[in-house]
Amino acid sequence: MNEVDGNSAPEMVTALRIRRTETLTSLVRKELERMIVSGELKAGDRLNESALAERLGVSRGPIREACRGLEQSRLVEVVVNRGTFVRQISLQDALDIYDVRSALFGAAGEALATRITSAQLATLSALVEAMARAADDIDAYYPLNVDYHARLVEFAGNARLVTTYRSLAQELHLFRRRGLVSEGSMAVSNREHRAILEALAVRDAARAGTLMREHILAGKKRLLKLTESEQAGAAAPALDFQRRRRRLAAGT
Amino acid sequence: MNEVDGNSAPEMVTALRIRRTETLTSLVRKELERMIVSGELKAGDRLNESALAERLGVSRGPIREACRGLEQSRLVEVVVNRGTFVRQISLQDALDIYDVRSALFGAAGEALATRITSAQLATLSALVEAMARAADDIDAYYPLNVDYHARLVEFAGNARLVTTYRSLAQELHLFRRRGLVSEGSMAVSNREHRAILEALAVRDAARAGTLMREHILAGKKRLLKLTESEQAGAAAPALDFQRRRRRLAAGT
DNA sequence: TGCCTGAAAACTGTTGACAGTTTTTGTGCC
DNA sequence: GGCACAAAAACTGTCAACAGTTTTCAGGCA
Numbered sequence A, B: 001m002n003e004v005d006g007n008s009a010p011e012m013v014t015a016l017r018i019r020r021t022e023t024l025t026s027l028v029r030k031e032l033e034r035m036i037v038s039g040e041l042k043a044g045d046r047l048n049e050s051a052l053a054e055r056l057g058v059s060r061g062p063i064r065e066a067c068r069g070l071e072q073s074r075l076v077e078v079v080v081n082r083g084t085f086v087r088q089i090s091l092q093d094a095l096d097i098y099d100v101r102s103a104l105f106g107a108a109g110e111a112l113a114t115r116i117t118s119a120q121l122a123t124l125s126a127l128v129e130a131m132a133r134a135a136d137d138i139d140a141y142y143p144l145n146v147d148y149h150a151r152l153v154e155f156a157g158n159a160r161l162v163t164t165y166r167s168l169a170q171e172l173h174l175f176r177r178r179g180l181v182s183e184g185s186m187a188v189s190n191r192e193h194r195a196i197l198e199a200l201a202v203r204d205a206a207r208a209g210t211l212m213r214e215h216i217l218a219g220k221k222r223l224l225k226l227t228e229s230e231q232a233g234a235a236a237p238a239l240d241f242q243r244r245r246r247r248l249a250a251g252t
Numbered sequence C: 001t002g003c004c005t006g007a008a009a010a011c012t013g014t015t016g017a018c019a020g021t022t023t024t025t026g027t028g029c030c
Numbered sequence D: 001g002g003c004a005c006a007a008a009a010a011c012t013g014t015c016a017a018c019a020g021t022t023t024t025c026a027g028g029c030a
Helices: A013-020 A024-038 A049-056 A060-072 A091-113 A118-133 A138-154 A159-172 A183-201 A205-230 B010-021 B024-038 B049-056 B060-072 B091-113 B118-133 B138-154 B159-172 B183-201 B205-230
Strands: A076-079 A083-086 B076-079 B083-086
Touching (some): A024 A049, A060 A076, A060 B060, A091 A159, A091 A205, A091 B091, A118 A138, A138 A183, A159 B091, A159 B159, A183 A205, B049 B060, B060 B076, B091 B159, B091 B205, B118 B183, B138 B159, B138 B183
Antiparallel strands (some): A076 A083
């Protein structure tokens, strides 16, 4: 439970230049998003408004506004009079998200198969090849993998699908940094990537949809297996938002 | 901290009660949401912070925070230095949303078919019957219809699916109040409702999924037909957010 | 030691004010 | 009347201060 506290100089002063098109709130929001997704802020951490304000060189207003936005996109949870906390998602939450992502990814596949261009096929093909080459290097493989999935969804041509999918994917980042891609799975995963590509190339919508749905579900199963094998270790401690009040019992 | 019993009026007490669990921001947010979904605030309208603050009896802070939340849930759009506007969604946006909803609703059907209880079946059945009885009364039919869809998704037992679906459904409210349910469609619609119910009753996941997907797509088609027949009328004016600046061309 | 108690510290919720930008209004000129 | 232009009004962005709540902590007591 580390609290962000301010001991670095205001970094956001330089951003004053850009302030014509971006408001402080949106800049703060992006910065907080980055900190959360990168793991700099861990699940359960509290976002101390004053400390953040000082650290980023702004007042508490923009910080609070940014937090409200983050709350809506489910990256943080706000508790009245106690503050905003980086959201801690349970295994069940993560599994639920996988199911929803699976449905969306499948729908993207079906739509994409009927409209994919040869240029898009080439782009996707290049990514699959690059992943094959990076087969042993997780740090090289991972961003390519993310890119491949993002492109598949973008190319489907449905703007709302993209934002919905992206928001869910981002939320999954809250569930244990890394661990999602284990070494052995990369080869399996890329075999699936290639199969998807082939289905798209022949415009087989049903097959592309099925493959893409199952590709996400495979990720879900991997996560499940991973956590099961971790069962020996410490159980994941859920953040206790409803903290008991020690005194003041007379009320109720 | 003890109970202040002295001379407080009852309404004061309830107000303070609420303040314990709800912040002004969340109350304002709900009120704005209501105003938007009910059509009291129309698409394209600007939310004047000072006016709203005075009307709701709060300062601008909570209003601004609420707007940031609304922005994230895509009910409003914020333009720097110009204000926040009730979002105007295009026909294309609405169609996109229908497709995403269709995928989610279908996924809900597949999941639900494997786990539905007899109590849930009874609840759904009662709703279908009630809709059949309300066949000629849109005002009675509509809320039942909304309820039926909501239950189908809730009963699927996936919390994220519920919130995602609900958010998309709410966003659709931005697209022309009413008009979604035309008289003739009610009978057709309820025939589909009954077919879905039957597939669920026999635990046919594939069939339930397909029927539910198609049920939403039927709504999409109805919307399309409706707007086509409206083509003779005025074209939908898209809100011009990127308003041209008449002067001030030097500054870049 | 353990644990209650109550005051101090820390922090969030809310407000009102000020600064900078956009929009409106008013005026002179053709 | 129509148009350019500048002053004023209106509004958003940001901040600093105050109020109320939660958390911490030192001291007393069994």
